Amino acid sequence: MTAAVLEIDDALAQYDPVMGLEVHVELNTRSKMFCGCPTEFGAPPNTQTCPVCLGLPGALPVVNARAVESAIKIGLALNCEIAEWCRFARKNYFYPDMPKNFQTSQYDEPIAYNGWTEVVVDGETYRIEIERAHMEEDTGKSTHVGGATGRIHGASHSLVDYNRAGIPLIEIVTKTIEVPGDKAAAVAKAYVSMLRDLLLALGVSDVRMDQGSLRCDANVSLKPTGSATFGTRTETKNVNSFRSVERAVTYEITRQAAVLASGGKVVQETRHWHEDTGITTSGREKSDAEDYRYFPEPDLVPVAPSREWVEEIRSSLPEAPTLRRVRLQEEWGFTDLEMRDVVNGNALEPIVATVELGVTPTAAKKWWLGELARAANESGQELNALGVGPAEVAEVQKLVDAGSLNDKLARQVFDGLIKGEGTPAEIMAKRGLALVSDDSALIEAIDRAIAANPDVVEKVNSGKPAAAGALIGAVMKDMRGQADAAKVRELLNAKLGI
Amino acid sequence: MPSITREEVAHLARLARIELSDAELDHLAPQLDQIIALVGQVSQVAADDIPPTSHALPLTNVMREDVNVPCLTPEQALSGAPAAEEQRFRVPRILEED
Amino acid sequence: MSDLTRKTAVELQELMTSGQASSVEITQAHLDRIAAVDDSVRAFLHVDSEGALAQAAAIDAKRAAGEKLGPLAGVPLALKDVLTQEGVPTTAGSKILEGWKPPYDATVVKRLKAAGIVILGKTNMDEFAMGSSTENSAYGTTHNPWDLNRIPGGSGGGSSAALAAYEAPLAIGTDTGGSIRQPGAFTGTVGVKPTYGGTSRYGLIALASSLDTPGPCARTTLDAALLHEAIAGYDPMDSTSINQPVPAVVEAARRGDVTGLRVGVVKELGGEGYQPGVEARFHEAVELLTKLGAEVVEVSCPHFQYALPAYYLILPSEASSNLAKFDAMRYGLRVGDDGINSAEKVMNLTREAGFGDEVKRRIMLGTHALSSGYYDAYYGQAQKVRTLIQRDFANAYEQVDVLVSPATPTTAFPIGDRADDPIAMYKNDLCTIPVNLAGNAAASFPCGLADEDNLPVGFHVMAPVMRDELLYTVGAALESALAEQWGGVLMAQAPELEVTR
Incomplete structure (x- = not known):
């Protein structure tokens, strides 16, 4: 099954890749595209x-009006023109998980067309032209029974669940993307990642790639370096994570290069991406049997969004995520690297919300990225599923600012919050975490430390004040961390006369 | 020269997923040929500048609010199924991935 | 009391309100009539005696309790088997749906039930409404009560035959190219195709979505109008439904005044190919309208000659897609599921076994017309012709209020006569098809018997979009004037059916 591949560097030395990306997004409407059924994931x-x-x-x-509105939002956010009048069309083909054996979609009259967007890869901005964004419906889901590991091949029969059938989809199609070969896969990944952020910001989709609510098909072809003629393309279906998009594009470049380099011809076909092995395999050949016989959907009347409606939607659009990110980075004074960590850690929105509650960006970043993202990562949870929100973070930071907690104790408070032990105050009480601000208790602890460490005192007295650090450590240990280290140093220095 | 050949009719039957027998093909092909000759008369109409009509009436923007309405029960949904298993429609093995 | 099955719906309502008959009695009388004559007529595919009597009893109880009931409450009706009725077998005349019991009611059925109308059962039809004779039904041909050796028309032959055989006073049909009006004409009954979008298609098993229209069938104009009013009106479940009040059809049927009405005789719908007896009755009826005060002129609709070819491209194209859902996966027939055959193979085998010849012909014709490379020449061009036909109508309605023609070129033909000549069969619908392409309203009213064969002739009236009441104005005027001439309604001249049981 495994095809010959060239090394990517060798492939790119001889060929330039040309890509086209088709992304299907499931909208987060309450009801389906064409009926009132719910769209919840995971229902029986x-x-x-x-x-x-x-x-x-x-x-x-x-037609679901909110789905149309979402489609227009997406179109506007991708700088598309919005059709003044467009129709649905039937795409006719037989498949058991498609209830009508046609998909109600849009054909030559998409609701949004001729747009563009930008992605940044390694500090370089690439413009991606958007061909169209159109509305359609999802299919049901088949489970293949009796074969190995649920694969279609070797199965004895299949079981179909139509809960997903009819969930609204927006298909976003790029024009051909031609970027330097060594950037192609990364641009593809960055594009899908950018789309995810955009869709989240627009609030039109949950964009749960693990649940298939964003699915990418990658068209890849190669042309000899410097040539103007496009090669034969393949369409790799259902590449369902950012990393897979990058891997699948790279794989197709290396596979097609091997085919061409050995004098072969790339077959125009659908290919399937295998997450586990990291390869694509041949699906069905694009043949004349694939004649979708599109025609205007007679059961639905045309959609003609008024310009007033379009402008109303435009004025309600949130700031574009890329622009907003640039603005926030500047406002917060983060470095490129810091900002990337924030974005990759999914901490952007929580930090924004925390800063809005009066916390400095640096402190907000420290807790969200340093503490909470780490904890989420360790427990394999989503950051927003930890049970700690911007309000709790702001409250903890307020306690730190007031001198009631230090960073170390604050970490324990977060641990308690994650474990659901109550409010920060309750956790502090339960775990006995409050900083000791009573000078007499600290002075007693300092006296004990001096008494227990005569050698250290000796060193300090002999002109090595830095040695006092060991005494601070001893005091902090004695206080079980519940002391403000700066306060301890101040009192100790006074005691030792340095 | 027929307007549609027997082979073309066989191809249409494949597209339409109908397993036609040879005898049926023999019977249907000439009939379809006659019908296509009849319907082909539309090409006699000079209509280059005429807009096509896909819908009987010029309605636009018929939409519904995004609200839920009661579904069928799974029993109702599956009531007509030729075969069902695990509350799903049981279908014969599928040859090709979508 | 005289035979309840000979009464009109209006008369039956009077009997019920005056306490002379109950809905149960009326329903039972019709069930008995069905038992007596349907072996020879074969109008019904399924008779729901139990359901009908239960519905009738419920109406009687409501009436006894003094509840305010609609004008058709308790009146029995025959339902074309192309509309879904929850829990009642619905086949659309096809083997592929044999035994299917829908889990939901069509909007028309919901409205019938809400009006208290008693549904006796489901009537025979050409498979998926493809045909003009009911000979394409997978369950056998319906026979014309005027002459049992002849077809009753189609596709709604069962509904119209049920009326003519006195098995029901009311019936529902659906009209895609004439399937209400042509059987109405062939059986001497009234058949109305409302404006497209005036009656809901939700729950109507689609033949051609942009053409299909459910409508009322009855033995009198007023009965048809009452039924029209009961089923029509906006339905949010049908995107092509018109959100406007129902035209005042009942009032029009009661008045029947054509004074000053401008009537246009369509020049292109007559002459060669038309049976002399049909043309004679038609022209007499036009004369009669003139006498009644209508202003009659001749009108030309030059593109009507292309309506038939355009129709036989648009209909099969839409049908080929609408009928794709019958694939043995979710409901209906499944053939060849032996554990080895693939889903693809089972689909092919099922569709081969489950569809009849005409359905296959049209699916393949439609598949062809939509294929890449043919779309522009066929489907695309047919849609342009559709525009031209709409313009013909628009131009005509600038000069006249309604257009008229014979409903069909001939009277009912013998069973088997055109069964394997699809084109001859298609030509039955020459007069009725243009209206479906344009979306406006039309109806066929009985206007006498042809001299050659003593069979009913239909008078075809075409009104503008949402002016359905004009149909009833003309129908009612003709009906009363002709009844006066004949000394009774046309149906009174029908031969008595032999009671077989």
Whole structure:
């Protein structure tokens, strides 16, 4: 099964890759594209269906207004033109998980078209032209039974759940992307990642790639370096993580290069991405049997968004994530590296919210990235699922600022918050975490430390004040960390006369 | 020269997923040929500058609010299924991935 | 009391309100009639005696309790088997849906139930409404009560035959190219195709979505109008439904005044290919309208000659896609599932076994018309012709209020006569098709018997979009004037059916 591949450097020395990316996004509408069934993920099979999304004889679709609004939002955010009048079309092909054996989609009249966006890779900005964004519906989900590991091949039969059938999808299609070969895969990844952020910011999708709510098909072809003629392309389906997008594009470049370098021809076909082995395998060949016989959907009337509506939606759009990020970085004074860590750690939004509550950006970053993201990572949770929000972070920082907690104790408070032990105050009480601010208790501890470490005192007295650090450590240990180290130093210095 | 050949009819049957027998092909191909000759008359109409009509009436923007309505129960959904298993529609093995 | 099955819906309502008959009695009388004559007529595919009597009893109880009931409450009706009725077998005349019981009601069915109308059962039809004779039904042909050796028309032959056989006073049909009006004409009954979007298609098993229209069938104009009012009106479940009040059809049917009405005779719908007896009755009816005060002129609709070819591109194209859902996966027939055959193979085998010849012909024709390389020449061009036909209508309605023509070129033909000549069969719908392409309203009203064969002739009236009431104005005027001439309604001249049981 495994095809010959060239090393990526060798491949790029001879060929320039040309890409096109098709991203399918499931919208987070309450109801489906054409009926009132719920869209919740993970519901028991066939509990979210009706005559419409099951394709029962006689049933008819009605367009979800919010899905149209979301489509327009996405189109505007990608700098597209919004159609003044467009129709749905039927894409006819047979497949068991498609209830009507046609997909209600859009064909030559997409709701949004001719847009562009930008991605940044290694400090370089690349412009990506958007061909179109159109509305369509998702299919049901098949489980293949009786074969090895649920694969379609070797299965004895399949079981179909139509809960997903009819969930609104927006398909976003780029024009051909031609960037320096060594950047292609990274640009592809950055594009999908940028789309995710954009869709989240727009609030139109949950963008849970693990649940398939954002799926990418990557078209890749090669042309000999310097040539103007495009090669034959393949379409790699269902590449469902950022990293996979990068890997799949790289793999196709190296595979196609090997085919061409050995004098072969790239076959125009659909290919399947295998996450586990990191390769693509041949799916079906694009043949004349694939004649979708598109025609205008007679059961739905045209969508003609008024210019007033479009402008109203435009004015409600949030700031574009890329622009906003640049602005925030400047406001916060973070370095490029710090900002990248924040973004990659999914901590941008929590930090924004925490800063809004009066915390300095640096402190907010310290807790979200240093403490909470680490804890989330260790327990394999999403950051926003930890149970600690911007309000708690702000409260803890207020206690630090007031001198009631130091950083070390604050970490324990966060630990308590994550474990659901109550409010910061309750956790401090329960765990006995408050800083000791009573000077007499500290002075007693200092006296004990001096008495227990005559050698250290000797060193200090003989002109090595730095040795006092060991005494501070001893005091802090005695106080079980619940002392403000700066205060201890101040009192100790006074005692030792330095 | 027929307007549609037997081979083309066989191809259409594959596209339409109908397993036609040879006898049916023999019967249907000439009938389709006649019908296509009849319907081909539309090409006699000079209509280059005429807009096409896909819908009987010129309605636009018919949409519904994004609200949930009661679904069928799984029992109702599966009530017509030729075969069901684990609350899902049981279908024969599928040859090709979508 | 005289035979309840001979009454109109209006008369039945009077009997119920005056306490002379109950809905149960009326329903039972019709069930008995079905048992007596349907072996020879074969109008019904399924008779729901139990459900009908239960519905009737419920209406009687409501009436006894003094509840305010609609004008058709308790009146029985025959439902074309193309509309879903929850829990009642619905086949659309096809083997591929044999035994399917829908889990939901069509909007029309919901409204029938809400109006208290008693649904007797489901009537025979050409498979998926593809045909003009009911000979394409997978369950056998329906026979015309006027002559059992002849077809009753189609696709809604079962509904119209049920009326003509006195098995029901009301029926529902659906009209895609004439499937209400042509059987109405062939059986001497009234058949109305409302404005497209005037009646909901939700729950109507689609043939051609942009053409299909459910509508009322009855033996009198007023009965049809009452049924029209009961089922029509905006439905948010159908995106192509018109959000406007229902035209005042009942009032029009009661008044029936054509004084000053401008009537246009369509020049292109007559002449060669039209049976002389049909043309004679048609022209007499036009004369009669003139006498009644209508202003009659001749009108030309030059693109109507292309309506038939355009229709036979648009319909099969939409149908090929609409019928793709019948694939043996979720409901209906499944053939060849032996544990070895793939889903793809099972789909192919099921569709081969489950669809009849005409359905296959049209699916393949539509598949062809939509194929890459043919789309522009066929489907695209047909849509342009559709525009031209709409313009013909628009131009005509600048001069006249309604257009008229014979409903069909001939009277009912013998069973088997055109069964394997699709083109001859298609030509049945020459007069009725243009309206479906344009979306406006039309109806067929009985206007006499052709001299050659003593079979009913239909008078076809075409009104502008959402002016459905004009149909009833013309129909009612003709009906009363003709009844006066004949000394009774046309149906009174129908031969008595032999009671077989």
